[in-house]
Amino acid sequence: MRQFLLLLVLSLSFCSAQKRKASDTFQQGIELTQQADSLITLGKYKEAIMVLNNAIIKTPDNYTAYLLRAQSKYILKDYTGAFQDYKSVLMMNLGKEDNQALAYANLGIGTCYNRAKNYLEAIRYLKAAKAIDSTDTRTYDGLAYSYFSLTQFDDALVELNALLKINPQHKEAYLSRGIAFLFKKQYQSAIADFDRALALDAGYIVAYHNRGKAKKALGDKAGCCQDWHKCYALGMESIEPDLKTVCD
Incomplete structure (x- = not known):
């Protein structure tokens, strides 16, 4: 069975809710986040992280910056750093309008736990992600991998059946x-x-x-x-x- 590597391809649509409360400093943080997103598209992950570090200094509650930085760190195999950034998003006081960010953060943490072979914790966070967004096939991917690794094949089949209904x-x-x-x-x-x-x-x-x-x-x-x-x-x-x- 292939190891499910769930890299989070993020959209800057998260920024829209944050822009509504933007100050000049916040706007600078958003612009830096957009710059980092372009660098990620080019595969320049180290450079993106440096830009995102500045974005987070200017806008500590910019969850998009944390999610993009987590993605970049994961790709660079800094799994601990990615985990910490995903956790930072969950610690923010986010509302229902930010549910997509919460889903991504839970998915990211679950992915990191799968990577660390802590499958029970992975299942906990992936289930949380699925409860928020039941349309993201990566969550079913991750859960199937967790159950497969625990030799719980019937549970893995449930997730794979659901995934295939979606795609x-x-x-x-x-x-x-x-x-x-x-x-x-x-x-x-x-x-x-x-x-x-x-x-x-x-x-x-x-x-x-x-x-x-x-x-x-x-x-x-x-x-x-x-x-x-x-x-x-x-x-x-x-x-x-x-x-x-x-x-x-």
Whole structure:
């Protein structure tokens, strides 16, 4: 199962509520935040963090700046720093008009906890994010990953089913649901989901690999080897020992 890396692609729409109460200093903070957002778009995360540091000094309650800085820190693998920035947002006295910021902060904290393998805490925060915004597929992604890591496959399936209702074109969700079925030894259901993932991406190596596993479990050696040879043809050299053992 792929590790769900949930990078938060943020919109500066959060700033709209804050602009209504803007002073000159606050406006400077908003402009710095917009500048940092442009730097993030260019992949200049260190530079963005420096600009956001100044934005936060000028506007300590600028939650958009904290969220963007958390995103940048996460990408740079400063997970502790990202966690602290997300926490700072939750500590602000935000109202209902700021619910989207709260959802992002809870999602970010849950993602950090998943990264730290603290899955129970991840579930707590991801559920909080889902309670605020039930349309964000990343929350279901994160919860499925948490439950999967705890080998709670039925719970993972619940989240993946909900995710796929929101986005039926989510190939990673079909892959993950297929792997959950694989662990539950429901091989036909697993194959059906790997088929769906491959219908969306014919070059999806990991789907071929896992579909081969399911076919092997059903005694379909020819089908298994066909999928694993496809993996090798697509560049998965690590499959070669299995090809020699099972298929040659």
